[in-house]
Amino acid sequence: MTPLGTSTVDGQSVERYSVTINPSVVQKELDSANLPAWMRKITSEVTYGSGTKKVYINGATLVQMSWATAENTTTAGAVSVNESFDYCNYGTPVTIATPPAGETVPFSQFLKFAK
Numbered sequence: 380m381t382p383l384g385t386s387t388v389d390g391q392s393v394e395r396y397s398v399t400i401n402p403s404v405v406q407k408e409l410d411s412a413n414l415p416a417w418m419r420k421i422t423s424e425v426t427y428g429s430g431t432k433k434v435y436i437n438g439a440t441l442v443q444m445s446w447a448t449a450e451n452t453t454t455a456g457a458v459s460v461n462e463s464f465d466y467c468n469y470g471t472p473v474t475i476a477t478p479p480a481g482e483t484v485p486f487s488q489f490l491k492f493a494k
Contacts, residue, residue, distance in 0.1 A: 380396050380397070380398050381396065381397045381398075382394070382395070382396055383395035383396060383397055383433070386435065388435050388437075388443045388444045388465075389443065389444075389465070389467070391437045391438070391443060392437070392438060393435040393436055393437050393443050393444070394435070394436050395433060395434070395435050396433070396434045396435075396436070397431060397432070397433055397434075398431070398432045398433075398434060399429070399430075399431055400427075400429060400430040400431065400432060400447070400449060401429070402426075402427040402428055402429055402430075405427045406427055409422045420486075421486045424453055424454045424486065424487070424490070425451050425452070425453050425458075426451060426452040426453070427449070427451055428449055428450040428451050428452065429449070429450070430447060430448055430449025430450070430460065431447065431448055431449075432445060432446070432447040433445065433446050433447070441466065441469055442466050443465070443466055443467075444463070444464065444465050444466065445463070445464050445466075446461075446462060446463040446464070447460065447461075447462050448460060448461050453490045454487065454490065455487065455490035455491050456490070458490065
C-alpha cells in the first residue's frame with residue numbers, strides 16, 4: 380500500500396492510497412474460501428492478472444470511493460476490468476432482490492459480452 384496524499388471527494392477531505400493486487404494472493408484466497416458451488420465454478424473460469432486499486436478514506440475512516448483496474452483471462456478470452464465505486468449513506472437500510480430471470484445471463488455468456 381502506498382499513500383498518495385489528500386484530496387476531496389463529494390466535498391469531503393479524504394486520504395488516498397494505492398494498493399497493488401497480487402494475483403497469486405487473490406487465487407489463494409479464492410481457493411481456500413468457503414464458496415457456493417456456482418461461485419467456485421465461476422471463479423475457476425478466471426485467471427487473475429495483476430491490477431491496481433485506489434482507495435479514498437474519509438475522516439470517519441470509512442471508504443468514500445474506490446476504483447480498480449485489472450487484466451484477467453477467462454475461458455472466453457481476455458477481460459479488462461475498470462471499476463469505480465462511490466460509497467455514501469452508511470447505516471441506511473437497503474433492500475436487495477434477485478432480478479427476474481429474463482434480466483440475467485450465465486457467467487459464460489457475460490464473459491462473451493465483456494470482450
